[in-house]
Amino acid sequence: MLEVKNLDKSYQKDHPALTNISFSVKPGTFVAIIGPSGAGKTTILRSLNQLIKDDNGEILLDGSNIRSANKAQLRKYRRQIGMVFQNYNLIERLTVIENVLHGRLGYKSTLAGVFGRYTQAEKEEAMSLLKKVGLEDFALQRCSELSGGQKQRVGIARSLIQHPKVILCDEPIASLDPASAQTVMQLLKDLTEEYNLICVANLHQINMAKKYADQIIGIRKGQLVFDEAADLLSEDILRTLYDQDITKELE
Numbered sequence: 001m002l003e004v005k006n007l008d009k010s011y012q013k014d015h016p017a018l019t020n021i022s023f024s025v026k027p028g029t030f031v032a033i034i035g036p037s038g039a040g041k042t043t044i045l046r047s048l049n050q051l052i053k054d055d056n057g058e059i060l061l062d063g064s065n066i067r068s069a070n071k072a073q074l075r076k077y078r079r080q081i082g083m084v085f086q087n088y089n090l091i092e093r094l095t096v097i098e099n100v101l102h103g104r105l106g107y108k109s110t111l112a113g114v115f116g117r118y119t120q121a122e123k124e125e126a127m128s129l130l131k132k133v134g135l136e137d138f139a140l141q142r143c144s145e146l147s148g149g150q151k152q153r154v155g156i157a158r159s160l161i162q163h164p165k166v167i168l169c170d171e172p173i174a175s176l177d178p179a180s181a182q183t184v185m186q187l188l189k190d191l192t193e194e195y196n197l198i199c200v201a202n203l204h205q206i207n208m209a210k211k212y213a214d215q216i217i218g219i220r221k222g223q224l225v226f227d228e229a230a231d232l233l234s235e236d237i238l239r240t241l242y243d244q245d246i247t248k249e250l251e
């Protein structure tokens, strides 16, 4: 269970980016965070991974408060959090399987990581994850040769080999064509269920959030204005959230 309690964050004095944000997510749940540009979605995601600090409040993963974690505990915690990025963050000149194996780096000494030393079991797992995301035939291809949708599927496989409890996706489909976006969203939904993950995705595509997410969190001006099952997202809520009529997005 992921629990966020009374989270506050300001980058600058008297300009709160987040105010008193509280929500919880059960394992096996795909959550979309929606809201206008500048609402605070990325700030929430970065807080969850502790990439940004000096906020108030609590973030608990299975009961452990990560805000009071020491360095070793934080390293262990970060292993449990996979990241999926809008621009994939792959090493383009390396092969697909090498990129997936990079997800194991958090478990290795720096030296083993530098020399790319992976066990047979890790290589077999990387292959089986590539099969899961439909890319087993691309294992030895360079990432630079893949389409955007394929790259994102490599990014997802790389996060899964970490054996995460949580996957954080920052605009995972923003750079994709509509068909690839659907494939990636369906994959995230299926994997969340299969691995009993907590998947949290920042999204601008409201129709995608409603179609694929189980839970939707709506953020407006740093405040939480909606936290319900996806099918309860109404036109009224959207008007409040975005200060304008964008209900055609739901069609």
Ligand SMILES: Nc1ncnc2c1ncn2[C@@H]1O[C@H](COP(=O)(O)OP(=O)(O)OP(=O)(O)O)[C@@H](O)[C@H]1O
Pocket (backbone or CB within 6 Å): 011, 012, 017, 035, 036, 037, 038, 039, 040, 041, 042, 043, 044
């Ligand atoms: N590094 C930073 N320094 C100062 N202010 C920041 C910083 N990062 C974000 N902010 C401010 O915090 C607020 C929330 O930004 P955030 O990036 O979390 O919003 P967002 O909902 O993710 O926006 P978008 O949808 O455009 O990515 C905004 O007012 C933004 O200008």
